[in-house]
Amino acid sequence: MQYVPLRSKYKIGTRQSELALVQTESVIEQLHKFYPNIEYEVIKIKTIGDKNLLDPLANIGDKGLFTKELEVELDRNNIDFVVHSLKDVPSTVLPPNMVIGAILERADPRDAVVIAPWHKKTSLSELPHGSVIGTSSTRRIAQLKLNYPQFTYKNIRGNMNTRWEKLNNRELGYDAMIAAVAGLQRLKWNDRISEIIEPDRLLYAIGQGALGIECRHNDIDTIRMLSVLNHEPTVIRCIAERAFLRRIGGGCSIPNAVRTTYIEKELVMDGMLLNLDGSRFVKDHVENLDLTIPITTTKHVPTFFVPHSDDELLLADDEMQAADRRNLKRKRTESDIDSVLVPPPAQQPPSPPLSTTSSTATTSAASTGTETVSLLRHYAHVCGVNINETILENAELCGTNLAVKLMQLGADSILEEIQQSSVIIPTP
Incomplete structure (x- = not known):
């Protein structure tokens, strides 16, 4: 049965480009395909990355250049x-009361x-020696210097x-200039693409090509409403990529890159x-991993699951919603939804030990019979509602x-x- 949202109108935050x-x-x-009677209001917000169009991104700072102001309003x-x-969504510093509620099907x-x-x-390869290539991405610059050392690379900022x-x-x-294929295609600028660079020469950014929707971690209604947009293969690939980035560390100033397939x-x-200049690198891969089988790992590898505490969201079927720390089960109505939502924790608790088994559904007895309650956990800050938890883990x-x-x-x-580098990218 399809979820019925509690509200008739939702406000959506977005950058202005x-x-x-x-x-x-x-x-x-x-969303209109699933909820034709819901109204959506678009709120345009300018971020620090939009305001500062002169400095290279790596020189401005790593954290939330295109997300912070949006998260404040959220x-x-x-x-x-x-x-x-x-x-654009950091894998390491998402606010503790925010999650990625849905990830749509990935473009190129x-x-x-x-x-x-x-x-x-x-x-x-046809451009003359010494040609100037515009890009503000340290990831692109480092790999291009490795594969195309004959060119000069210069910062180019701004929207498309x-x-x-x-x-x-x-x-x-x-x-x-170098730009993401997905962005060019969404703007219908296909005719401006001279060449698509294969990942063998230029691995892509974590999450590139995918749209992620961020919401408050305790807004159960919005999370359930958005879950219909989840594209399972994309969610799984992006969770793996975001977990990689969170463990390796980095942001705009760190040239890291990935390639994933899930079939x-x-x-x-x-x-x-x-x-930064591509003269040193480390590269490796994992392959042919059946994600339906629990994976063993070493004890020092951290897990990024939200611990079993205030950050747990217990979702029942379309008629039930369970939430507070005392596991009180309540009938969900529009009038009491705010009291059902779990407040964000005062601080992020330490990560629990790694587990190689998935959480199973929690069963509770209600006056009308046994209700099956799904435990919603966050994987690299991503909600994987309706996707097998063993695979997500x-x-x-x-x-x-x-x-x-x-x-x-x-x-x-x-x-x-x-x-230790004092200069990241020279400003033209």
């Missing part, structure tokens, strides 16, 4: 959820080359429209960490274990080198 608005409208379009209950490009996660129109070239204008301004000196319950994942462990393999290969020394 054309791409952000296109992505938000696509989410609304999907925390103040001024909006109900936020539509993000998932690659690869990167594309957009060559300036006065060049009669169709690929990077602004970057396109800069590329077309010959006085600024850009010969090409017939089997996950294949590549992970990479580079120094194993996906998280895969990403974590891959990061540990890179640490054993020398990632620590690369991270130390990056942290």
Whole structure:
């Protein structure tokens, strides 16, 4: 039975760029298929990453450049959820009272080359030696320097429209720029793509190509409403990627990259960490992992499950909702929904020991009979409602274990080198 939302209207937070608005409208379009009578109001919010268009992202700071202001409004209950490009959502510093409530089907996660129109070239390799390539991503710069050392790489900031204008301004000196295929396609700029770079030469960012919807962790109504948008293979891949990033550490200033596939319950994942100029890197992979079988792991690998405390959300069927720490079961009505929701914890409790078995459904006796209650847990800050918990847990462990393999290969020394660097990217 499909869930019936408690509210007739939801407020959606989004950045102000054309791409952000296109992505938000696509989410609304999907929601209308399931909830045709619900109204959605779009609230445009400018983030620090939108306000500062001069400095390279890595020089501004790592944390929440395109999410913080949106999360402030979400925390103040001024909006109900936020539509993000998932690659912009930090894996390490999501506020403790926020979760990714849904992840939609992933678009093409690869990167594309957009060559300036006065060049009669169709690929990077055809551009002359010394050409200037615009990108603000340390991930792209490090890998491109490794594979295309003949070029110069220069910061190019702004939304997609602004970057396109800069590329077309010959006085600024850009010969090409690198952008996500998904963003170009969502703007219907397919004809501007000169070349798509395969992951063998340029691994992509964590979550790239996917849209993630962030909401308050205790807003059970919104989480259940959004769960219809979850695309299982994308959720599983992104949980593995986010777990990898959280364990390896990093943000805009750390060149880390991944590639994942998930076919017939089997996950294949590549992970990479580079120094800023691409001269040093570590890379490894996990493959042919059947996520339906519990994975063993070493005891020092942390888990990112939300502990069994205030952060547990107990969801019953469409007629029941159980929530507080005393496991009090109450009939859900619109008038008492606020008292059913669990308040956010004062501080994040320590992570529990790793478990290689999934949580099973909790059964409680009610006056009308036995009610089955599903325990909603967070995997790398992602809610995987209606997806097998063993698979979600194993996906998280895969990403974590891959990061540990890179640490054993020398990632620590690369991270130390990056942290000691005084200049990340020169500002033009």
